[in-house]
Amino acid sequence: MNATHFGGSDLSSSFALQPAEFENPNLEVLFSAAQIAARVEELGANISRDYAGSAPLLIGVLKGACVFLSDLMRAIDLPLAVEFMAISSYGTGMRSTGEVRIIKDLDTAVDGRDILVVEDIIDTGLTLSYLISTLHARGARTVKLAALLDKHERREREVPIDYKGFTIPDAFVVGYGLDYAERYRNLPFVAVLKNPYN
Numbered sequence: 292m293n294a295t296h297f298g299g300s301d302l303s304s305s306f307a308l309q310p311a312e313f314e315n316p317n318l319e320v321l322f323s324a325a326q327i328a329a330r331v332e333e334l335g336a337n338i339s340r341d342y343a344g345s346a347p348l349l350i351g352v353l354k355g356a357c358v359f360l361s362d363l364m365r366a367i368d369l370p371l372a373v374e375f376m377a378i379s380s381y382g383t384g385m386r387s388t389g390e391v392r393i394i395k396d397l398d399t400a401v402d403g404r405d406i407l408v409v410e411d412i413i414d415t416g417l418t419l420s421y422l423i424s425t426l427h428a429r430g431a432r433t434v435k436l437a438a439l440l441d442k443h444e445r446r447e448r449e450v451p452i453d454y455k456g457f458t459i460p461d462a463f464v465v466g467y468g469l470d471y472a473e474r475y476r477n478l479p480f481v482a483v484l485k486n487p488y489n
């Protein structure tokens with residue numbers, strides 16, 4: 292494709308001034324694509340072993356978990372189904388109150404099912420503790436949690452993570468589904484965002 296497809300040479304030269312997103316100097320790689328892929332394979336093997344004989348329902352929490360879920364489910368060698376939920380947590384200023392609202396609910400019943408919730412990162416734990424108790428209240432047979440990242444220092448409500456990718460320090464991270472103001476979800480790696488205002 293030549294420059295005219297983007298509307299002429301003026302626009303293509305302004306693209307040239309933009310740093311490529313994956314080499315953005317504001318990012319410090321924490322886990323490479325290869326490290327993540329290796330860990331996801333291990334988690335998938337553990338899940339396949341633990342759920343042998345069951346057909347779990349994977350529930351991805353939108354939007355952040357979509358990348359992790361799509362890789363993880365292809366590492367699970369079992370009959371399974373996939374659903375999505377979207378949740379918003381309320382807070383005043385920087386603090387989350389633990390008040391949570393379901394924005395997009397499941398399209399299927401969970402009673403009697405073995406549920407594996409798939410989340411990108413557990414921070415305070417408020418969102419997931421609400422979600423897990425909701426799924427128990429709806430009659431799920433079992434509810435377990437897979438989370439790519441555990442920011443454990445920030446925990447306010449204890450949430451057991453049955454399948455954990457990595458523990459990380461208290462830093463703001465992006466990539467592999469995680470965003471800052473909806474940007475960076477497409478990074479194939481997880482990185483610390485050095486300066487959010489850049």
Ligand code: IMP
Pocket residue numbers: 355380387410411412413414415416417418419442462463464465469470471
């Ligand atoms: P919590 O565990 O209820 O505090 O909420 C976790 C949610 O906060 C995650 O699903 C993310 O959407 C968001 N979050 C927390 N820490 C980060 C981060 O470092 N980067 C991007 N999103 C984050």
Ligand code: MG
Pocket residue numbers: 352353354355356411412
């Ligand atoms: Mg999220």
